[in-house]
Amino acid sequence: MFPFIFEWVWDSGHYIFFGAMWYVICILTVGLTYCLVKTVKDTLAGDNDHH
């Protein structure tokens, strides 16, 4: 999972598997962070009328 774990090998299998996994984790983290930051901003600005 991480390069410091003893089985880690710098080969295509590890690049593809873990590249895709960390890529997805990054997308989800960035997406959720964006939602939280925007929500805090909107709430502080008193913008609650979305419907």
Next chain:
Amino acid sequence: MDSAFIPKGVKRCSFGTFSLGMLVLTAIVFWGFYAAILCWLKGLNQTNMNDSYGFALWIWADLAVIAIGGGAFFTGLLRYVIGLDELKNIINFAVIVGFCCYCSAMLILAIDIGQPLRGWFIFWHANVHSMLTEVAFCLSLYLSVLAIEYIPILLENRKIDEVPFFHNLGHTMHGAMAVFAATGAFLSCFHQGSLGGVTGVLFGRPFGYREGIFVWPWTFFLYTWSAAACGPCFTMLTCKITEKISGKKLVKDNVYDLLGKISGWMIGTYMVAKIADTLYWAYVTSPSLGFAVMDYYNAHPLHHGIWILILEIVICGVLPAMILISRKGRANATLFTLATILAVIGVCLNRWVMVMTPMAMPVMTFDSWVSYFPSWQEVATTILPLAGGIMIVSLSFRYLPVFPQEQELNPVD
């Protein structure tokens, strides 16, 4: 008693009736957990699995719920990425059903791996040459995606929505949903495919082995295609069941018609590919490995013969595809429901055949068929997520505005 939590403008059954239903489901869940605890404490000797059936009831249930849970990713793809706006009226329900299916899959896996305390090894010490590693990665991440997709639905609860922060969070998450839906579709395509790939790469198991492209056997593509085709049928079927139980129309016919039509074409094209794959396997792949097709069916201990293949492909494949592709078939409510039932049975049957037979079929001259019947612990732990799923759907339907068209279709005086 709980009327303050029920969405405005809709009617629900009394709290007493609802609690009674929940009580029955809770009892089943406790029974399932008791069996799961037995498996965790005493080990897999609580099951009737053996060397021939190392892939048994649990793995079939796992693959089946993942296939029928495919409605969430495919409907999400159609709604958020392709932009079919009508599907906004069923997408919430598709997400909830998908979430239940994937929670079920993870729960079954947590029992099946025997040593759940070492479950994290698959991430930490990953074997990057295994299709199942890819399945584990994608399954866990996709369950996270489904949880993220479920959050804004939860935040729409009448009481939660009154809090400005949650109200805004739900709205913002709805706005960003296309990103999550696209990620979910990417993950689903790979784990559905890899589940098919697991059987397809077993060259020592000629019933399951298939040729393919690069590292992907044909079963990789067939599994993804069948999940995208039959998953929406399960969503529509559960939606129809909810309508029947609640005694209300929840989704307009044009929504069913659109999703049914897409499903029909998906099942139809899947059937063309499946028939071509079966014929090539029967006449080329299998004979080249020393087995005639009827060897697989004639000696099977369940005595179903070739009929199981006819049931899967013709009755539960071609027939629902024809009904759903035809305008008249979709317009007839009974035929429509029948088609969704057949499609769901078809994909579950496909997973049963592809999981059980390749592993159990004797391939050595000294091998013979071994029988298998699941233990009560296996049955209970398989029913457990089903009861849990019904609980989640029931609670969501009661307390969340799952169906945007419900108020319009069922005006309350």
